[in-house]
Amino acid sequence: MKNKKFLIVLITFIVLMLSSTMVYAAESTEVISNAERFKWFTLIPPLVAIILAFITKNVVISLFIGTLTGCFMTQLTEYNFLGALIHSFLDFVQRALNSLSDPWNAGIILQVLVIGGVIELISKMGGAKAVAEELAKKAKTPRSAQFVTWILGIIVFFDDYANALIVGPIMKPVADKMKVSRERLAFIIDATAAPVAGLAIISTWIGLEVSLINDGFQKIGMKADGFGVFLQTIPYRFYNILIIVFVIVTIATLRDFGPMRKAEVKARRGEQILQDINLDEKIKEEMAVKEGVKLSIWNAIIPIGTLVIGALISFYYSGYTSIMAGDNESLKQIFNESLFSFRAIREAFSNANASIALFQSALLASIVAIALGVFKKIFTISEAIDVWIDGMKGLLITGVILILAWSLGGVIGDLGTADFLVSKLSNSVPAFLLPSIIFVFGAVISFSTGTAYGTMTILMPLAIPLSYAVNPAMSYVIVSTSAVLTGAIFGDHCSPISDTTIMASAGAQCNHMNHVSTQLPYVVVVAAVSFITYIIAGFIHNPVVPLIIGIVLMTLTIILIKYIVNQKQSNS
Numbered sequence: 001m002k003n004k005k006f007l008i009v010l011i012t013f014i015v016l017m018l019s020s021t022m023v024y025a026a027e028s029t030e031v032i033s034n035a036e037r038f039k040w041f042t043l044i045p046p047l048v049a050i051i052l053a054f055i056t057k058n059v060v061i062s063l064f065i066g067t068l069t070g071c072f073m074t075q076l077t078e079y080n081f082l083g084a085l086i087h088s089f090l091d092f093v094q095r096a097l098n099s100l101s102d103p104w105n106a107g108i109i110l111q112v113l114v115i116g117g118v119i120e121l122i123s124k125m126g127g128a129k130a131v132a133e134e135l136a137k138k139a140k141t142p143r144s145a146q147f148v149t150w151i152l153g154i155i156v157f158f159d160d161y162a163n164a165l166i167v168g169p170i171m172k173p174v175a176d177k178m179k180v181s182r183e184r185l186a187f188i189i190d191a192t193a194a195p196v197a198g199l200a201i202i203s204t205w206i207g208l209e210v211s212l213i214n215d216g217f218q219k220i221g222m223k224a225d226g227f228g229v230f231l232q233t234i235p236y237r238f239y240n241i242l243i244i245v246f247v248i249v250t251i252a253t254l255r256d257f258g259p260m261r262k263a264e265v266k267a268r269r270g271e272q273i274l275q276d277i278n279l280d281e282k283i284k285e286e287m288a289v290k291e292g293v294k295l296s297i298w299n300a301i302i303p304i305g306t307l308v309i310g311a312l313i314s315f316y317y318s319g320y321t322s323i324m325a326g327d328n329e330s331l332k333q334i335f336n337e338s339l340f341s342f343r344a345i346r347e348a349f350s351n352a353n354a355s356i357a358l359f360q361s362a363l364l365a366s367i368v369a370i371a372l373g374v375f376k377k378i379f380t381i382s383e384a385i386d387v388w389i390d391g392m393k394g395l396l397i398t399g400v401i402l403i404l405a406w407s408l409g410g411v412i413g414d415l416g417t418a419d420f421l422v423s424k425l426s427n428s429v430p431a432f433l434l435p436s437i438i439f440v441f442g443a444v445i446s447f448s449t450g451t452a453y454g455t456m457t458i459l460m461p462l463a464i465p466l467s468y469a470v471n472p473a474m475s476y477v478i479v480s481t482s483a484v485l486t487g488a489i490f491g492d493h494c495s496p497i498s499d500t501t502i503m504a505s506a507g508a509q510c511n512h513m514n515h516v517s518t519q520l521p522y523v524v525v526v527a528a529v530s531f532i533t534y535i536i537a538g539f540i541h542n543p544v545v546p547l548i549i550g551i552v553l554m555t556l557t558i559i560l561i562k563y564i565v566n567q568k569q570s571n572s
Contacts, residue, residue: 042415045070046448049408049497063404063497068092070411092407099406107355109399112165113392114362118303119169120391121369125378127300131170134297145178146188146251153192157200160193160500161358166304168507181267182510183260183518190504190519191247194452194492195240198485206230206350209485212456216464227346229478235543236482239530240489242550246526249555255562258521303369310361318357319348395506405450405497412449431470432538435483438463439534442487443527452492459484475541483534494523529554
């Protein structure tokens with residue numbers, strides 16, 4: 001343990017000294033931007049966070065040191081080593097406070113905490129256990145338990161956060177009973193969160209995506225309906241589609257490999273459940289059903305149904321009020337003609353404030369859950385509120401991690417990490433390779449920064465003009481546009497500093513780094529196949545053939561890997 005701590009300190013010190021040397025050398029030249037000043041050193045903060053996350057298995061320490069490293073680098077332009085060290089701490093505190101002062105971020109944290117309260121109430125009322133027992137009747141095998149989880153992940157399509165926080169707590173007892181590993185559960189949740197939300201035509205993602213597409217086409221002087229282009233990109237979202245198919249194939253065949261296979265073997269033997277009892281005894285006691293409560297699935301269906309329906313209504317109302325308060329008369333006309341037409345609903349969701357909408361729906365679900373518990377005489381009002389608050393306490397660590405992740409994202413943005421990586425795209429490349437290169441850069445940036453939104457925001461304004469300059473055909477530009485959107489999803493899905501990845505771990509009550517390490521080989525395989533499909537799409541500008549080839553290639557890869565693993569086991 002002492003050696004590990006020494007290694008952490010040594011790595012951090014070396015990184016700081018390297019960044020110190022780099023900055024002082026850079027100051028001798030004219031400073032144009034941080035991206036030009038720091039160059040490859042802009043990758044230091046996310047790399048430190050990612051490497052330390054794997055070494056320490058502690059995401060809080062890793063994010064803190066990664067962020068502090070970035071703060072130190074930014075302060076070296078004005079202070080000496082000691083001064084920069086002091087001001088880097090002050091800068092970190094300011095960044096953490098700024099992340100909380102952002103209404104969007106504050107809404108997300110409040111939403112997470114309140115949903116934690118709702119889940120606690122449902123658990124104490126026996127709703128989660130009742131649902132688990134009911135689903136367990138359908139999920140009679142590890143395969144069917146995973147399939148039910150996948151279905152629920154598809155059903156909660158409108159938001160990746162909601163997916164992780166709703167599906168995980170419901171399916172965890174079922175997965176435990178069927179001896180499915182927490183790592184596998186977290187992977188299925190994660191794979192049906194951002195990838196599904198990124199494909200959905202009504203979701204919390206679509207507003208940003210459509211607006212970025214509109215802005216990108218305006219830069220090249222082309223008139224295009226942002227939503228229309230968005231729809232055309234869906235068949236080209238190879239990573240999103242293939243990761244969803246990958247889950248189904250591995251469920252159907254039970255062909256796990258790598259660290260995931262080891263986790264599944266332990267779970268089948270019952271080792272994981274015994275471990276969880278030892279480690280999570282306090283949590284299990286807190287989540288236990290209140291003594292004497294008659295189990296009923298309605299104790300879960302009513303609050304969760306309120307959460308889902310409330311979220312949909314809140315999204316619509318938020319978008320509607322935003323549009324009606326704005327200056328866009330054409331959008332107002334849509335609602336004046338028909339409030340609930342498909343186009344009206346689409347525009348409402350596109351303009352909704354997801355943070356506020358989700359907090360509103362979670363708070364409404366909390367009120368309904370408390371009222372239900374009191375009505376059924378399970379709790380007094382005072383007891384219900386205490387249970388609700390206890391549920392929020394369990395997700396405080398998630399709030400801390402989110403604050404650290406946002407702080408790291410802020411310092412990465414100030415250093416110009418994404419801008420530097422994107423600048424490498426400016427070199428001339430063959431037309432058929434550009435979509436695959438855009439996908440790779442999107443994947444690298446999103447994995448390094450942990451944000452799909454940030455990646456889309458950086459890449460889209462560059463990818464559309466660049467692809468148009470290489471090949472002005474609309475079909476080609478659409479392929480490149482989809483590469484941005486799906487490349488961004490990659491990192492949001494699997495980066496250890498991604499908020500969605502963090503929430504998937506929390507929802508499944510899985511060790512975060514265990515979740516990251518077990519799913520990483522899977523997402524790398526799917527990403528590699530997606531890279532090939534984008535090369536093919538760069539040639540033919542048609543999604544059908546690349547997608548078919550991608551599914552076949554991915555399935556054969558799974559079978560081949562499993563065959564190799566079996567052969568090694570036979571020979572050993």
